[in-house]
Amino acid sequence: MIVSASYKTDIPAFYGDWFMNRLDAGFCMMVNPYNGRAIRVSLTRADVDGLVFWTKNVGPFLGPLGEVHRLGYPFVVQYSINAYPRTLEYSVVNAGRSIDHMRRLSEQFGSRVPVWRYDPIIFSSITPLEFHIDNFDSLASQLDGATDEVVVSFAQIYRKTRLNMDWAGREFGFSWTDPDDSTKSELVAKLAQVAAAHRMQLTMCSQPEYVSGSVRESRCVDVERLSDVGGQVVRAKQEGNRPTCGCYASRDIGDYDTCPHGCVYCYAVRNRRLAQQRYREHDPNAEFLFLPHKDVGPSHVGQVAVDEQLVLFNSEQAGPR
Numbered sequence: 001m002i003v004s005a006s007y008k009t010d011i012p013a014f015y016g017d018w019f020m021n022r023l024d025a026g027f028c029m030m031v032n033p034y035n036g037r038a039i040r041v042s043l044t045r046a047d048v049d050g051l052v053f054w055t056k057n058v059g060p061f062l063g064p065l066g067e068v069h070r071l072g073y074p075f076v077v078q079y080s081i082n083a084y085p086r087t088l089e090y091s092v093v094n095a096g097r098s099i100d101h102m103r104r105l106s107e108q109f110g111s112r113v114p115v116w117r118y119d120p121i122i123f124s125s126i127t128p129l130e131f132h133i134d135n136f137d138s139l140a141s142q143l144d145g146a147t148d149e150v151v152v153s154f155a156q157i158y159r160k161t162r163l164n165m166d167w168a169g170r171e172f173g174f175s176w177t178d179p180d181d182s183t184k185s186e187l188v189a190k191l192a193q194v195a196a197a198h199r200m201q202l203t204m205c206s207q208p209e210y211v212s213g214s215v216r217e218s219r220c221v222d223v224e225r226l227s228d229v230g231g232q233v234v235r236a237k238q239e240g241n242r243p244t245c246g247c248y249a250s251r252d253i254g255d256y257d258t259c260p261h262g263c264v265y266c267y268a269v270r271n272r273r274l275a276q277q278r279y280r281e282h283d284p285n286a287e288f289l290f291l292p293h294k295d296v297g298p299s300h301v302g303q304v305a306v307d308e309q310l311v312l313f314n315s316e317q318a319g320p321r
Contacts, residue, residue: 001047002221002236006254007054008268009289010261012061012077013093017284020064023071029287030253038288041251049234050226051075052250056261057093058101069109074230077105078151078220080117081143083135085126087172090262090272099142106146112228114147115220119205120155121187122265124169124176129187137194144198151218152191153205154184155265164271168264185210206244221247255290258282 005011011019022028026044031037042048051073055061058077068075079102082088083095105114118136123129140150155161157178165176188202188210195202196214203218204210211217219225219238226234236248260279262272269275278290 001042002050002052002223002226002234002248002250003041003043003048004052004054004221004250004252004254006252007078008252008254008256009259010055010057011254011289012053012055012065013057013059014260014279015258015282015284015289016061016064018282018286018289020067021285022287023068025287027287028253028289030255031288033256041253045072048073049236050223050230052078052221052226054078054080056080056089056263057098058105059093059097062101062104065105065109074226074234075109075113076222076225076229077114078117079105079114080119081139082118083139084122087126087168087174088122088124088264090264092261092263095139099139099146102143102146110229111146111148112225115225116143116147116150116200117152117205118150118191119153120265121152121184122155122176123179123183125174129179129183132187133190133194136191140194140198140200143200148200149203150191150195150200151203151205151220152188153207153218154178154210156267158267160270161265161267164264164266181209185212188215189213206240206242206246208244217246219246219248221250223248253289258290 005019009015023043027040027042030039030041032039051068053061053075055077058065058079065075079098081095081098081102102114102116118139121132155178169175188204192202192213192215201216202214203216205218205220208217223234223236236250238246239249240247256268257270257274258278259266259269260272260276282290
């Protein structure tokens with residue numbers, strides 16, 4: 001089993017103590033948000049073939065990653081570095097620090113461990129097409145040699161994304177748009193050229209309509225990369241969270257509405273205040289990342305390994321990372 005930690009929230013930035021406590025315990029608990037069922041997920045080395053971490057700030061987790069490595073868990077870090085204006089990303093760490101973190105990951109664990117994510121791509125009056133070309137080029141030049149892949153995707157405008165973007169636009173005085181496919185294809189082609197110049201493969205996450213030429217489909221949960229990192233073959237079904245996802249099967253252990261970064265485009269957070277409240281209330285010693293509703297009890301608990309029919313995600317909430 002591959003464990004994803006987590007595209008629902010930023011575990012390395014905010015919940016590292018909880019994760020390491022659960023790794024020490026050998027399991028964690030999580031709740032299906034649609035039927036309220038509690039599930040026990042094994043985190044023992046015998047059951048976990050690999051770990052995929054998703055983050056915008058791995059800094060607080062660099063120490064614990066050394067312990068994860070010592071325990072023998074192969075892992076990959078999907079690291080989002082956008083360098084967007086604060087009006088879009090309220091409290092994300094400075095891009096310069098993130099670039100330093102990426103380089104430290106590469107030097108300590110190898111260049112196959114960190115994967116740069118430049119996503120989601122937001123078109124707005126403060127981040128027009130020209131901004132993305134210049135911004136991406138600057139970041140890629142600083143990350144040259146630290147990674148061999150950059151994942152991109154365009155923001156999918158779900159209802160809560162639209163509401164949050166509209167609010168931010170009114171609050172901070174900018175406008176945003178979702179341009180046509182020709183504009184997006186033009187940008188992808190230019191970004192692919194920049195990526196190649198800096199020894200990176202550009203891949204598209206869950207948007208195959210923009211895969212052409214040198215651009216490949218992304219497999220963010222990738223058995224080949226985990227196999228390279230761990231030095232032994234990792235096997236899993238190619239089974240993404242939705243039809244256009246190229247990932248291999250994994251078990252995500254995060255919770256929605258728990259990441260306090262404050263990115264207004266985020267599909268996993270309804271509002272920042274709720275996420276901040278849940279972050280303040282979380283108990284790093286608890287079995288659950290976020291304490292579920294009181295009516296979730298032992299009678300609802302099922303073993304993940306034998307409950308393959310359980311659907312943990314729907315097509316909206318399993319959007320681009």
